[in-house]
Amino acid sequence: MAGPLAGVRIVDFTLYQQGPYATVMLADMGADVVKVERREGERTRAYQSWTGVAFYTNNRRKRSIALDARTPGGREIVLRLAARSHALVHNFRPGVMERLGLGYGDVRGANPTIVYARASGWGARGPRARQASVDLIAQAAGGLMSRTGFEGDPPLPLGAAVADQLGAIHLCAGIAAGIVRAARSGEGSEVDVSLFGSQIALQGPEIAAHSLGRGAGARAGAGEGLRRTGGVSGAFPTSDGWIALAADGPALDHLLAALADAGEGPPRAGASGDHASLDAWVRERLRERTTAAWCERLAPLDGVAAGPVRRYAEILADPRSRANGYVVDLDHPAWGRRPVVGSPIVFDEMPLAEPGRVPEVGESTELLLEELGYGWDEITALRESSVI
Amino acid sequence: MSAAPPQAHGSPPGPLAGIRVLELGGGQPGAYACWVLAELGARVIVLERRDPGDGAARAGSEDAGRVALHAGKRRLALDVSRAEARDIALRVASRSDALVSSLAPRRAREFGLDPSAACEASPAIVYAQATASGSLGGSAEEPMADIVAQAAGGLMWKTGRDGAAPTAAGAALGEHGAGAYLLAAVLGGLAQAALTGRGCAVEVSLAGSQVALQSWEIAAESVLGRDSGRAGLGHPEVSPGAIWGTFEARDGWLVLGSVDAARFQRLCALMDLPELAARYPDDRSRSAGIPDIDRVLRARFAAHDRSHWLRLFSANDVMGARVSDYDDVLADEQAWANDYLRTLPGSGGVTVAGSPIQFDGSAAAPPGVGSSGDADDPASLLRELGYGPQQVAMLEAAGVLGGGH
The missing domain is CATH 3.40.50.10540 (Crotonobetainyl-coa:carnitine coa-transferase; domain 1)
Known part of the structure; x- marks a missing residue:
C-alpha cells in the first residue's frame, strides 16, 4: 500500500x-x-x-x-x-x-x-x-x-x-x-x-464544564464519573470478570428490559435522575452471568454499547485486531517475529498489513x-x- | 446572528485557510477532529439531524462539551426525512474538501451522504469516518461509547493500583483519543488531495485508537513476554527500575519523572539526602535500589510544601510538576501564554481549550462568532450555498431547517 x-x-x-x-x-x-x-x-x-x-x-x-x-x-x-x-x-x-x-x-x-x-x-x-x-x-x-x-x-x-x-x-x-x-x-x-x-x-469539554461550574470535579472511577447524560455508563463486575456498558435514551430501555429478564425490573425504569439506585440494580443483575453471556445478550440491542474489559493478551489474540491492522507482526534481530501495534488509521479499506522493518x-x-x-x-x- | 469565517476577524489565516469541511454532527470523535481543523483555519459546517417536532424542547440541553467542541464552527440542523434537506446536504458536500462523520453508516445515509454520493459530489473529497471497533472483520454500525x-x-486494567477495579481515564479518552487520530487521518488525506488531487476514504475506530495509544506498552508485553502489572502511582514499565512517580508533599501531590544519573545527584543535593546519593552512585545500583529510594523520597517530600520542592527542581533541571486539578489548570499562566486556553467570546466567560498545534508563533485562528453554541443563521448559510431568498423562505416555512437547538 x-x-x-x-x-x-x-x-x-x-x-x-x-x-x-x-x-x-x-x-x-x-x-x-x-x-x-x-x-x-x-x-x-x-x-x-x-x-x-x-x-x-x-x-x-x-x-x-x-x-x-x-x-x-x-x-x-x-x-x-x-x-x-x-x-x-x-x-x-x-x-x-x-x-x-x-x-x-x-x-x-x-x-x-x-x-x-x-x-x-x-x-x-x-x-x-x-x-x-x-x-x-x-x-x-x-x-x-x-x-x-x-x-x-x-x-x-x-x-x-x-x-x-x-x-x-x-x-x-x-x-x-x-x-x-x-x-x-x-x-x-x-x-x-x-x-x-x-x-x-x-480534556477541552471537561475543562469547559468545570469553568462553567458544572461537573463538580468527580473522579472518573470505573467510568461512572465520565457520564455526560443520563443512563448507564461504566464498567461493572460480572460473574467471571468485567463488562463495560453504555446506554441512554431509548437504548436504556432496551438495556433495562434485557437485564430484567434475569429477574425483577429496575427500581424506576429509565430513572436518569437517580444514578445510584439504577447503578446498584444494574450491578446486581450483571453479577448473575458471565461477561461473554452478557455481551452476547446485550451487544445486539439497538443503541446499546457493550464489551468486555480486556487485557493486552486478549487484544493481541483478537482476529479483529489483525483484520484492521491494529496488530501486525514485526521482525527484530534478537527477539524474532512478534506481534506489535500497527495503525488505527485505515485508508481506502486497506489496513496496515506490513509494518516495515x-x-x-x-x-x-x-x-x-x-x-x-x-x-x-x-x-x-x-x-x-x-x-x- | 450571522457567523463569519475566522479570517473576517482580522487574525492571520491559519494553515488550513480555504479548506472546507462538512461534519456530520452527533459524535464526539468527529466533533473533536473538526474542532482542531477549525482552530487551524478550516471552515467547518456541522450538519445535524433535526427530527420533526424538535426545536424548543431541546433548547438548553447542550452540554459544555458540545460548546467547547463547536468553537469556530457553523451549524445547520436538517429534517433528513425531507428530500430538500438531503439536497442541502449534498450541496454542502459538493463544496467540501473533507467530510467527517462519527455517525453509524446508516445514519450518514439518512443525510444522503454515503461515501460514493459524497465522492460524486466532490471527487477529491476525504471521507473520514469513526467506528466503534473497525469495520473489517466486524460491523461499522456498532454504537460507539467512550467507556466501552x-x-x-x-x-x-493497566491504570490504577493492584487489586482495584478497572480504572477509567479521567476524561473521554476513548472518544477524544479517536478524535485525535481521526484528525491526523483527515489531514493525511487532505495532504494527498493538495499534492495529487486524489481523494480517499479513511476510517479510525475507537477501540483501535485505544490500542494505538498504548503501542509501546502493548508491544513491550508482547515482545518481552510478560505482564508488567498495573501503573499504581507511576508507569508499569518504567517505575520498577527508575524514579518515575507520584509523591505526596506536605500540602499536596507532585510528580517526578526521568531522573537520570546527573539529575539523581542534583535531586539528592536539593532534598538534602547526601547519603542516598552516595548509596546509589550509578545507573545499575540506582535501578536496583528503587524500593529503598522510593521510601526515602516519600518520607522526605512530606517535610515541605510542593511549591518549595518544585521551585528547587525547576531551577536545577529536575523534572517535576504539581498534580494540577482543573482550578490549577484554569489558572496556569503557561496554558494561557500558548493559547491552550481562551475565553470564548460572547459566552459569558466560558473557558475553552485552544489547539495544541501552534503555527508560526501564534494561535492559528481564534474561534469565530457563533461559537458559543448559539444557533447560526441558517438563511445566510443557505444563501452562500446558492439558494435564493424565496427558496430559503420556503425551506424555513416547510420545517426543513433549524439552527442550533
Whole structure:
C-alpha cells in the first residue's frame, strides 16, 4: 500500500517517544521518513528492555542516515536533505538546533516551503517554555491525574504513556496541516506541538464544564464519573470478570428490559435522575452471568454499547485486531517475529498489513547521499573525516 | 446572528485557510477532529439531524462539551426525512474538501451522504469516518461509547493500583483519543488531495485508537513476554527500575519523572539526602535500589510544601510538576501564554481549550462568532450555498431547517 503521503519526505531528528511516534504515523501513511542518527546510533537501539521495545516500535518503516550534525559537512548534508523534503521534525529544547546551525531560519534558507516542526513539552511561549517535560509531567500538569481514580485515591497516572502519544498524534496532524498549506499556497510553516497543550485539548469539554461550574470535579472511577447524560455508563463486575456498558435514551430501555429478564425490573425504569439506585440494580443483575453471556445478550440491542474489559493478551489474540491492522507482526534481530501495534488509521479499506522493518544504524547513508547528488569521492571523504 | 469565517476577524489565516469541511454532527470523535481543523483555519459546517417536532424542547440541553467542541464552527440542523434537506446536504458536500462523520453508516445515509454520493459530489473529497471497533472483520454500525472503547483497549486494567477495579481515564479518552487520530487521518488525506488531487476514504475506530495509544506498552508485553502489572502511582514499565512517580508533599501531590544519573545527584543535593546519593552512585545500583529510594523520597517530600520542592527542581533541571486539578489548570499562566486556553467570546466567560498545534508563533485562528453554541443563521448559510431568498423562505416555512437547538 502506497498510502496518502506517498512521495512526501520527512527529515526526522527526534528521539524517545513523542517525535518518533509522530513520524512513524507519517511513515504508516506512506511518507519517506529519514531518521537522522548520530554515528554511534541512537542509544536505546540495543537495549533489551522496554526502552529497546520503544525504539523498535517507533522506528519501523524509516530509513536511517548516520552523521555528525556538529560538523560543517554533516550540517550541509542535513540542509541538502531538508531542501528536498516537505518537513523537518525535532524535539530539542529551544536553542539546540540553532546552535547546530539548523534553526528554522537556516532550514528555511534551504527550503522556503518546509514545515519546521518541534515536539515540545510546554509550548513555544510562557514561563516554562524552556523546561523539559515527559509523559508523567504532562499528565500531572494538564489535570488528567486529578480526575483519574476512585474517590479517596491519590491522583493516578494512566497505565500507559498516553500524554506522549497524544502529543505525537497532534504533531503528526500539525505536520500534515503544514504540508497542506505548503501545497496550496507555497508558504512554509513553523509548528510547535506540546505534551501540555495536547493534554488540555484532550480534556477541552471537561475543562469547559468545570469553568462553567458544572461537573463538580468527580473522579472518573470505573467510568461512572465520565457520564455526560443520563443512563448507564461504566464498567461493572460480572460473574467471571468485567463488562463495560453504555446506554441512554431509548437504548436504556432496551438495556433495562434485557437485564430484567434475569429477574425483577429496575427500581424506576429509565430513572436518569437517580444514578445510584439504577447503578446498584444494574450491578446486581450483571453479577448473575458471565461477561461473554452478557455481551452476547446485550451487544445486539439497538443503541446499546457493550464489551468486555480486556487485557493486552486478549487484544493481541483478537482476529479483529489483525483484520484492521491494529496488530501486525514485526521482525527484530534478537527477539524474532512478534506481534506489535500497527495503525488505527485505515485508508481506502486497506489496513496496515506490513509494518516495515527497523533500519540498521546508517543503513541508507550512502544511498541517501547519492540521491542528494554526492559523488563517491565525496562520500569517501566524508567517511574518512568521520562526518558519516 | 450571522457567523463569519475566522479570517473576517482580522487574525492571520491559519494553515488550513480555504479548506472546507462538512461534519456530520452527533459524535464526539468527529466533533473533536473538526474542532482542531477549525482552530487551524478550516471552515467547518456541522450538519445535524433535526427530527420533526424538535426545536424548543431541546433548547438548553447542550452540554459544555458540545460548546467547547463547536468553537469556530457553523451549524445547520436538517429534517433528513425531507428530500430538500438531503439536497442541502449534498450541496454542502459538493463544496467540501473533507467530510467527517462519527455517525453509524446508516445514519450518514439518512443525510444522503454515503461515501460514493459524497465522492460524486466532490471527487477529491476525504471521507473520514469513526467506528466503534473497525469495520473489517466486524460491523461499522456498532454504537460507539467512550467507556466501552476504554475497556476494549486494555488501559483500564493497566491504570490504577493492584487489586482495584478497572480504572477509567479521567476524561473521554476513548472518544477524544479517536478524535485525535481521526484528525491526523483527515489531514493525511487532505495532504494527498493538495499534492495529487486524489481523494480517499479513511476510517479510525475507537477501540483501535485505544490500542494505538498504548503501542509501546502493548508491544513491550508482547515482545518481552510478560505482564508488567498495573501503573499504581507511576508507569508499569518504567517505575520498577527508575524514579518515575507520584509523591505526596506536605500540602499536596507532585510528580517526578526521568531522573537520570546527573539529575539523581542534583535531586539528592536539593532534598538534602547526601547519603542516598552516595548509596546509589550509578545507573545499575540506582535501578536496583528503587524500593529503598522510593521510601526515602516519600518520607522526605512530606517535610515541605510542593511549591518549595518544585521551585528547587525547576531551577536545577529536575523534572517535576504539581498534580494540577482543573482550578490549577484554569489558572496556569503557561496554558494561557500558548493559547491552550481562551475565553470564548460572547459566552459569558466560558473557558475553552485552544489547539495544541501552534503555527508560526501564534494561535492559528481564534474561534469565530457563533461559537458559543448559539444557533447560526441558517438563511445566510443557505444563501452562500446558492439558494435564493424565496427558496430559503420556503425551506424555513416547510420545517426543513433549524439552527442550533
